[in-house]
Amino acid sequence: MSQSSLLLLWLACGLLTFAIRYSFIALEGHYRPPDWFIRWLPFVPIAALTAITAPELALVAGQFDLGFGNPRFWAGLAAIAVAAIWKNTLLTIASGFAALWLLNWIL
Amino acid sequence: MTPASAFLLGVRALLPMLLGVAPFGVIYGVVALQSGIPPLAAFLMSSLVFAGSAQFLLAQLVGAGAPALLMVGAVGLINLRHALYSASVAPVLAQLPRRWKLLLAYLLTDEAYAAAIPHLLAEPRSPQAHWILFGAGFALWFGWQLSTLVGVLVGARLPADLGLDFALPLTFIAIVVPLIDSRARLVAALVAGAVAVVLVALPYKTGLFAAALAGLAAGAFMQGRKPA
Incomplete structure (x- = not known):
């Protein structure tokens, strides 16, 4: 693709992303979403972000692997434990990297 | 302020x-x-x-x-x-x-x-x-x-x-895990994660969308069963 057609593609993707982010901010006061929608909303980031994350942890080069050949799975578990106990962003990311580097060094 | x-x-x-x-x-x-x-x-x-x-x-x-x-x-x-x-x-x-x-x-x-x-x-x-x-x-x-x-x-x-590409999963773990404060939310995460792994081979990452929907539905179902 040429540079200009790439930039047009970015613009289309950016406008769509902006429209999604602006949607309910723009509608506020004019439209109230139904109750079931409000009840479902809190599950959206949990389901979407976990769907993005899980394959990154459970697969190595496209193959399912929860063994010791997959340090990312164990480092991810460590980060999940740290996040659950301390609920601290910085600590979670730092300990996940530390665990990954430690496991890569040991294994 | x-x-x-x-x-x-x-x-x-x-x-x-x-x-x-x-x-x-x-x-x-x-x-x-x-x-x-x-x-x-x-x-x-x-x-x-x-x-x-x-x-x-x-x-x-x-x-x-x-x-x-x-x-x-x-x-x-x-x-x-x-x-x-x-x-x-x-x-x-x-x-x-x-x-x-x-x-x-x-x-x-x-x-x-x-x-x-x-x-x-x-x-x-x-x-x-x-x-x-x-x-x-x-x-x-x-x-x-x-x-x-x-x-x-x-x-x-x-x-x-x-x-360094491990930073994305780690950031999302740091965001999602503290949000999980009920059984329904835990089920939503587990179902979304499991379905995403099973469907990972679908073309153009369409499995991600199916997984997010499955997790959403599972969480909402669990919440609906919970006595008010």
């Missing part, structure tokens, strides 16, 4: 997230170049699209030669979760002039939302609450532009064995 102190509160709330976002931005820059995207276009995607995981996916789809319409659709699907953030902050922004709503909608990311929302929902609501969201959104925007620029300029020279 003055506008300046509210802005700084938002910046400070966002700063820890940059530990995960900065390496991810660098990696995005590297992946974009590897996908055959010219450096300038790779950098401009960060301000035109401004959505980390969607940019990653988009760069990979460009590299795979996917049809343009499918790429736009995939970005829309992966960013659909931002509608939640929009609905969630909408009441806080209701009285603001339109230019504020446009600006804050552009800056509404996973990280900015997660950093600002505890302050936005605090009662009594500060009349400067929008400055908190602006501070968090701007800090993330600036960090993202800077780190993707670094990735485009020097990323190819970084040692690959640092595993």
Whole structure:
């Protein structure tokens, strides 16, 4: 693709992303979403972000692997434990990297 | 609270997230170049699209030669979760002039939302609450532009064995795990994760969308069973 057609593609993707982010901010006061929608909303980031994350942890080069050949799975578990106990962003990311580097060094 | 102190509160709330976002931005820059995207276009995607995981996916789809319409659709699907953030902050922004709503909608990311929302929902609501969201959104925007620029300029020279692309899953773990405070939410996460792993081979990452929907449905079902 040429540079200009790439930039047009970015613009289309950016406008769509902006429209999604602006949607309910723009509608506020004019439209109230139904109750079931409000009840479902809190599950959206949990389901979407976990769907993005899980394959990154459970697969190595496209193959399912929860063994010791997959340090990312164990480092991810460590980060999940740290996040659950301390609920601290910085600590979670730092300990996940530390665990990954430690496991890569040991294994 | 003055506008300046509210802005700084938002910046400070966002700063820890940059530990995960900065390496991810660098990696995005590297992946974009590897996908055959010219450096300038790779950098401009960060301000035109401004959505980390969607940019990653988009760069990979460009590299795979996917049809343009499918790429736009995939970005829309992966960013659909931002509608939640929009609905969630909408009441806080209701009285603001339109230019504020446009600006804050552009800056509404996973990280900015997660950093600002505890302050936005605090009662009594500060009349400067929008400055908190602006501070968090701007800090993330600036960090993202800077780190993707670094990735485009020097990323190819970084040692690959640092595993910097692990930053995205780690950032999302840091955002999601503290949100899981009920059995229904745990079920939503477990189902979404399991389905995403099972369907990972589907073309153009369509399995991600099916997994998110399955997790959403499972969570809502569990919540519906719970006695009120």
